Amino acid sequence: MSNEKIRVGITQGDINGIGYEVIIKTLMDPRMDEMCTSIVYGSPKVAAYHRKALNIENFSFNQIKDASEANPKRPNIVNCMDENVRVELGKSTEYGGQGALLALRAAITDLKAGKIDVLVTAPINKANIQSQSFNFPGHTEFLANEFGEKNVLMLMVSDAMRVGVVTGHIPISEVSKSITTEAILTKLRLLNDTLIKDFAIRRPRIAVLGLNPHAGDSGVIGTEETTTIMPALKQANDEGIVAMGPYPADGFFGSDRFTRFDAILAMYHDQGLSPFKVINFDTGVNYTAGLPIVRTSPDHGTAYDLAGQNLANPNSFRQAVYLAIDIYRNRQLHKELTANPLQSVDPETA
Secondary structure, three states: OOOOOEEEEEEOOOOOOOHHHHHHHHHOOHHHHHHEEEEEEEOHHHHHHHHHHOOOOOOOOEEEOOHHHOOOOOOEEEEOOOOOOOOOOOOOOHHHHHHHHHHHHHHHHHHHOOOOOEEEEOOOOOOOOOEOOEOOOOHHHHHHHHOOOOOOEEEEEOOOOEEEEOOOOOOHHHHHHHOOHHHHHHHHHHHHHHHHHOOOOOOOEEEEEOOOHHHHOOOOOOOHHHHHHHHHHHHHHHOOOEEEEEEOHHHHHHOOHHHHOOEEEEOOHHHHHHHHHHHHOOOOEEEEEOOOOEEEEEOOOOOHHHOOOOOOOOHHHHHHHHHHHHHHHHHHHHHHHHHOOOOOOOOOOO
16 A cells, blocks of 8 residues: 555635635644645635734745645645635635535546545535526535435544434435435445445444334334335345444434444434534534545534634544544555455366
8 A cells, every 4th residue: 555645635625614614624734734735626815814813923825826836845725715805703605515525526537637645624504606507406416416416425433433424415304205215224334334445344234223213113103114214124134234223313312322433324414414513513524425526524514603713623623634534544444455356266266
């Protein structure tokens, strides 16, 4: 496996939120320059504004025109915006959405061109980023479209747990009809595959949650567990995927049962993400599994109420950088280990 420093592309996110604060606080650590080459896609002007607002004097970006010019010993920044950009801390503005999208598109272009190895995205505002060229609920769906992947998996990752969801950013009124046996199977296959290739787990154990309270209570509260989820589990097990359940979500997270599994598959967004964030809010990472590239992000949003006050915790963003690097290396190692499998030999023809 190559020992070359991994080139980490970082998008600025919403310029009026805490994106630059967590980016700068993460890259201020000199150990980060030893671990990777960081390239921020954003605006030197906006970065300087945030640095001044945060009263950070002992940090600066190396301004470059192209990712290929990156200095491996310093944090780098590529300008994606014009000089008329206006920062309004703590506010949702048109500039905030435009800046987030410009940075995201520039980073994706370089990712496709091989100029960066992984992508770490700072938080966006899902409302102000909407435009004719961005009509998606969030990063996950946008990236799936960009890289031509119909099926991806939003996976929340921490040292304590990994939680994926069958349905992502959809209204709760649409969840039940979106939970199908095939949908669950698709996510289980993706989850099992990413645990093996991206997290280097040889035989993953996956817990699957029920949809209804108490996992339906034997049909008293609902029947999806019996009619939809259990057939998916049976098919998954027949395919060699170790998937167990369905478990009632409240009791599962309320006990230590989740510690016995390598990952958890929840049926919908809040069922999985609410307990995850309660336990791991400062250290959790959002990872998009199923893409041909590696993309991570912190598990928090723009936090307009904290912008410019030097109160944002960079731990989640730092962990997002670490995880992107780890997954990239795990993929390289898996590729090398499976590139030349031993060929079986017929003794009669040998």
